[in-house]
Amino acid sequence: MSEEREVGVGPWQGPWPQDDRLDPALLEAGDRRNVVDRYRYWSHDAIVADLATRRLGFHVAIENWEHDFNIGSVVRTANALGAAAFHVVGRRRWNRRGAMVTDRYQVEHHHRDAEALHAWAQTAGEGGAPLRLVAVDNVPGALPLETYDLPHGCVLVLGQEGPGITAEMLAVCDDVVEIGQHGSTRSMNAGAAAAIVMHAWVRRHVHHQRPVAPG
Structure with a gap:
């Protein structure tokens, strides 16, 4: 039986990114939320703000x-x-x-x-x-x-x-x-x-x- 795939990403590796959309707590602890990969490490408010520009009719x-x-x-x-x-x-x-x-x-x-x-x-x-x-x-x-x-x-x-x-x-x-x-x-x-x-x-x-x- 194959191992269950782990969802999300772990703590940020490498230099600390300079991006106001990112949540410092998620960068430090990892991001296991039910969000698509393009929103990994983004804060909740940043995701909602971006979605507001993309919502359909x-x-x-x-x-x-x-x-x-x-x-x-x-x-x-x-x-x-x-x-x-x-x-x-x-x-x-x-x-x-x-x-x-x-x-x-x-x-x-x-x-x-x-x-x-x-x-x-x-x-x-x-x-x-x-x-x-x-x-x-x-x-x-x-x-x-x-x-x-x-x-x-x-x-x-x-x-x-x-x-x-x-x-x-x-x-x-x-x-x-x-x-x-x-x-x-x-x-x-x-x-x-x-x-x-x-x-x-x-x-x-x-x-x-x-x-x-x-x-």
Whole structure:
């Protein structure tokens, strides 16, 4: 059996670097955080500031009426794919365990209900333009994600595991899309559905090249 790969880097070796983005404590002790290699030794604030210049045009919202454990997974994927922000609709408190601390690097919004999210979205786009609310659920009348042209400025809206998106949320969304399924199960995990639709947005709007180290 192969040894488990160690994550991150150890203490800095060599002359002390002169870079305000770097955290002296991490340089001294090593950096084992759940961050990509280009951010090794960077301070938390420096990473957040750099991400603010790189965030993409889509937001992700998920309803939270029953403390859904999938929210953490959705947030982690939103961070990995560069979402502009994530939104929790309903209960303010949510299970952060699945986020693996990635929520600390994201912009987070809370909305008391569907109407509040809709009101926020009306002026939240570039130059005060509206963001289109795109629900993701396999309900009658939903458009196939595979042929739907995801708009650049939008909020991808997810429901809870089991009940899906509420009627109140569906009423304020501009479009509803569904992910094509070809097996026997009625629905897929909410975290998996979120990952699929976020990646569909990236494939539609992002030039495909491996990111390079900043600065």
